[in-house]
Amino acid sequence: MPFGNPVSPTGIATINSPVATPFTLRVIPRDQHTISRKDISPNALRVLYRLREAGFGAYLVGGAVRDLLVGGRPKDFDVATDATPEQVKQLFRNCRLIGRRFRLAHVVFGREIIEVATFRANSDDGSGDREVENGMLVRDNVYGSIEDDAVRRDFSCNALYYAIEDFSVRDYTGGFEDVLARRMKLIGDPEQRYREDPVRMLRAVRLAAKLKFDIEPATAAPIPRLAGLLDEAAPARLFEEVLKLFLSGHGVASFEGLERHGLLPALFPESAAALKSNRSGALRRFVVEGLRSTDARVANDEPVSPAFLFALLLWPAFCRALIALQRQGLAPEEAQRRAADRVTLHQLTTIALPRRFSLPMQEIWLLQSRFASRQRKRVLRTLTHPRFRAAFDFLVLRQVASSEHEADIAFWREAQQQSGHELESALDAAHAEGMEDEAPRRRRRRRRRSGTAAGE
Structure with missing residues (x-):
């Protein structure tokens, strides 16, 4: 299936978005980036090729693309596609569908799971599959184009798509330049995006700590003022976020980031x-x-x-x-x-x-x-x-x-x-030595008292 707007010979196309307009698609060819198929999970490649062969658009997306660009080793490989979760399930017998708030397909290869997400739109189509309560996004299953999907993601560095058909990287939000500059930048209005999901403030700190990125000033500015919104996040979700912050190998940097941005008192x-x-x-x-x-x-x-x-x-x-x-x-x-x-x-x-x-x-x-x-x-x-x-x-x-x-x-x-016997002997000896040290002091006190009595 074709995706979105046609790309010009120069690799540039202008698109419109409900988050911010306009955005420019930039296609980074293979000779201008460092991602190689040998660094991608073979199972993720299987999923990408199967979806492409079935006529769907399919891209490696998000953290894996970002990490590969900075020389990291991704633990998870996620795929974005225009196939619906049900269509993905029809293609893979080893697939299960999960989630209500965010419907996903998990393709299971032994201990490895390749998460496949359908392109999401950034607007409500009236179907009831997108719900916002008090500014927070509580359900998001309205499907759209790859352009829609890119601009509804949180940070620009997570909105990069690796295309298996020509090995290019497709960038709709300026994320490629932000990765090269090691910069965390929210897509759209920062305050609105944090209100949609307050946990994004923790993700900003965590990813900056992990990647050694700086949080862009406009992205960082509202965090201390909005830190109290974390009270509205589910306590179970915050527990998982704390584990990611502190048990992923960058705990000191995460702690310092929480302090710096006023989030420690909220947690x-x-x-x-x-x-x-x-x-x-x-x-x-x-x-x-x-x-x-x-x-x-x-x-x-x-x-x-x-x-x-x-x-x-x-x-x-x-x-x-x-x-x-x-x-x-x-x-x-x-x-x-x-x-x-x-x-x-x-x-x-x-x-x-x-x-x-x-x-x-x-x-x-x-x-x-x-x-x-x-x-x-x-x-x-x-x-x-x-x-x-x-x-x-x-x-x-x-x-x-x-x-x-x-x-x-x-x-x-x-x-x-020490062995049990050695320890017991050492403790008994220490106790006996302590008793011996105490005895002369007790005797001296008695002699002092009897001498006083004699003087009376």
């Missing part, structure tokens, strides 16, 4: 308040060091835990709540439990943190007070706790904020290297 209000009131900056150093460690684990293909991540991000809030409760006269252990519950409960109003992560997070916090103990039974119980290793790693990170944990870190590091 983590109590932690943001605690960081602001911590004049020494120790809590911020701790969080940044923890995120730097997480980035290193991702780079080394080591496992990372959402429970540990949230323990890190919410630790400033926990510390602040704990101090407030202790000032009210609560016993230390009770204050710790209440602080953990309070912080978790308050955070759930913003981000849907599942219990399978919130409970281990709290255990990591509550184990911190045990590291000062040298009582034999308590030491052995702590070492066998299922969250011990994560809690110990957390303690090591705390050394960045305060040097007072050095002795505890040394003790528990050595304890992990």
Whole structure:
């Protein structure tokens, strides 16, 4: 099927769009870009060729094109087409249709899924397949042309189409130049686009961190003022966005971006308040060091835990709540439990943190007070706790904020290297030595008292 406006011999065609007009189509031929088929998933190529053979337009689109242009290695390869989801399903037996808000076809090749989206229009055709509530787009299944599809995408760098028939890149929004300039730029009016979907503000920060792009000034300007719109986003969706922000290998840059654009208080209000009131900056150093460690684990293909991540991000809030409760006269252990519950409960109003992560997070916090103990039974119980290793790693990170944990870190590091018998013997010996040191002090005090009595 032919697509959109005809392209002139120079590769330029002017199109009109409901978002902004006019846009100029630029066709970048193969010898002017760096994308090669050898860097594209073979399964994505299969989908593209099958759709083309059936007479449909089909293009590699979005993040994969963007990443390939900057020398990255895409994890996902998405396809855009003028075939409807039902037509895609007829072509591929290994296809399933998903989504109501945004109808998509997933073509499944073992563990790899090629997502195929039909070109979307940027207007309502009266069918009820496009719904906007309070400025937010809640349903979007009105199909259109490739031009329509390009201008309704969020950022220009995500609106690039790789054409398999001539290996060119098709650019309707100036995205090719923005990628070369390493620039994040919203398509259309930034405030309107953020109101349609407030999570776009987080995507701007995340993609800028990942790609080392700058957010274009007009795109960045409304973010601090509109950050409160994130309250309207689904907490479950925000949880997923937080994982993308901090567990994809660019957590430090994402954190700094959230701070810079006023988004941290919208996601983590109590932690943001605690960081602001911590004049020494120790809590911020701790969080940044923890995120730097997480980035290193991702780079080394080591496992990372959402429970540990949230323990890190919410630790400033926990510390602040704990101090407030202790000032009210609560016993230390009770204050710790209440602080953990309070912080978790308050955070759930913003981000849907599942219990399978919130409970281990709290255990990591509550184990911190045990590291000062040298009582034999308590030491052995702590070492066998299922969250011990994560809690110990957390303690090591705390050394960045305060040097007072050095002795505890040394003790528990050595304890992990000893056998059970060796550790028990060492603890018994330390206990006996402590008793011997105490005895002379007690005897001296008794002699002092009896001498005074004799003088009377």
